[in-house]
Amino acid sequence: MSEQRKAASLISGGLDSLLATRVIREQGIHVEGINFFTGFCVEGHTHAIRKKERARPKRNNALWVAEQLGIKLHIVDIVEPYKEVVFNPMHGYGANLNPCLDCKIFMVRKAHEWIIQHGFDFIITGEVVGQRPMSQRKDTMPVVSRESGSGDLLLRPLCAKNLPETLPEREGWVKREQLYDFSGRSRKPQMALAERFGLKDYAQPAGGCCFLTDAQYSSKLADLWQARGSKQYEMDDIMLLKVGRHLRPRPHFKLIISREEGEGNFLQGYRKQFVSIRTISHPGPLALIDGEVGDADIELAARLVARYSQGRDAAEVELEMADREGNSCLLRVRPLPPHEIPQTWHL
Amino acid sequence: MPVIRVQDRVAKLALDTVLEVVCTDPGVLIDIPAWCRINGHEVLETRDEGDQQIVILKVGEP
Numbered sequence: 001m002s003e004q005r006k007a008a009s010l011i012s013g014g015l016d017s018l019l020a021t022r023v024i025r026e027q028g029i030h031v032e033g034i035n036f037f038t039g040f041c042v043e044g045h046t047h048a049i050r051k052k053e054r055a056r057p058k059r060n061n062a063l064w065v066a067e068q069l070g071i072k073l074h075i076v077d078i079v080e081p082y083k084e085v086v087f088n089p090m091h092g093y094g095a096n097l098n099p100c101l102d103c104k105i106f107m108v109r110k111a112h113e114w115i116i117q118h119g120f121d122f123i124i125t126g127e128v129v130g131q132r133p134m135s136q137r138k139d140t141m142p143v144v145s146r147e148s149g150s151g152d153l154l155l156r157p158l159c160a161k162n163l164p165e166t167l168p169e170r171e172g173w174v175k176r177e178q179l180y181d182f183s184g185r186s187r188k189p190q191m192a193l194a195e196r197f198g199l200k201d202y203a204q205p206a207g208g209c210c211f212l213t214d215a216q217y218s219s220k221l222a223d224l225w226q227a228r229g230s231k232q233y234e235m236d237d238i239m240l241l242k243v244g245r246h247l248r249p250r251p252h253f254k255l256i257i258s259r260e261e262g263e264g265n266f267l268q269g270y271r272k273q274f275v276s277i278r279t280i281s282h283p284g285p286l287a288l289i290d291g292e293v294g295d296a297d298i299e300l301a302a303r304l305v306a307r308y309s310q311g312r313d314a315a316e317v318e319l320e321m322a323d324r325e326g327n328s329c330l331l332r333v334r335p336l337p338p339h340e341i342p343q344t345w346h347l
Numbered sequence: 348m349p350v351i352r353v354q355d356r357v358a359k360l361a362l363d364t365v366l367e368v369v370c371t372d373p374g375v376l377i378d379i380p381a382w383c384r385i386n387g388h389e390v391l392e393t394r395d396e397g398d399q400q401i402v403i404l405k406v407g408e409p
Contacts, residue, residue: 060377
């Protein structure tokens with residue numbers, strides 16, 4: 001009896017990794033999923049923050065995909081080691097601060113370490129030649145195999161026929177003729193395959209599953225680095241970049257202003273780390289001040305917060321300012337009129 | 348991410364141990380039960396108390 005071969009599949013939660021895994025399972029391979037948590041994943045904690053979206057709760061698609069496939073999913077926290085990829089991508093950034101090629105190399109390298117540790121035979125991904133402008137090109141796919149150290153242990157079932165044979169194919173663990181030759185940006189072949197497998201409900205992420213591909217998010221991260229004078233971030237920083245309205249009225253401080261109740265509740269959890277301001281006389285947002293501020297800065301911040309409250313047209317709005325120790329004081333300010341808020345303050 | 352913290356904690360617990368998870372993330376009410384179903388653990392109870400969410404689970408076979 002032949003040995004049961006085992007593959008680790010990189011599961012993002014999207015359709016491609018779902019299909020790739022299904023294709024390999026159909027060939028009798030035991031597959032378990034790995035999902036890497038970078039902190040920038042669109043899946044995850046922030047999905048549930050906004051109150052208006054709570055009526056329509058978002059699932060974690062990686063978990064959902066694993067459940068549909070009937071496979072185990074190992075979620076691996078790579079927040080700390082991933083920072084080096086974000087700070088210094090050897091192959092550069094994409095259109096925004098997305099280090100896609102370095103990211104893919106890093107994840108496949110981690111998967112390679114994982115299969116060695118857990119006695120698995122090879123790695124599969126849902127990559128398709130020509131699908132993404134950086135990491136999924138005919139010329140960069142061999143770079144991922146080579147620089148990740150996985151070499152021919154990396155099999156891409158959806159486009160394997162467009163690529164040189166890998167070890168699992170050569171050894172006969174998987175049949176090459178039952179793999180696919182998808183290429184290009186069209187999603188039609190994947191959708192047709194999904195239909196063949198009877199899959200109807202699957203995630204169709206627009207623009208990828210990483211906040212670093214988002215222009216506005218990247219602009220906020222670049223601002224954070226500039227304000228701090230170096231490329232650094234902690235988990236809380238990158239979480240806060242996903243929440244609220246960010247305005248930098250002065251180089252030495254910015255405001256994070258909640259846009260609705262769910263975000264306000266989330267920001268409440270940071271009141272011991274930041275000076276905070278909330279409106280008292282009118283319903284309105286909670287805001288955190290990121291930076292060291294003087295009296296004039298606090299007044300400006302309060303006027304801005306008042307602008308985003310329901311007292312925006314009132315002559316005066318009362319607010320409470322609290323320091324990190326919880327000491328508070330009341331402020332009365334005239335809301336800042338819109339024409340006094342330059343567009344350049346918005347991050 | 349709460350699921351990772353649960354995963355890491357459960358990995359150190361013996362079979363049939365009951366773990367109560369208290370979170371401030373409504374998404375856990377979907378994600379932790381899904382993670383339990385995938386990995387063979389039993390969800391005994393889920394509760395949304397508004398500002399915190401509670402999931403009680405029993406550790407299954409590794």
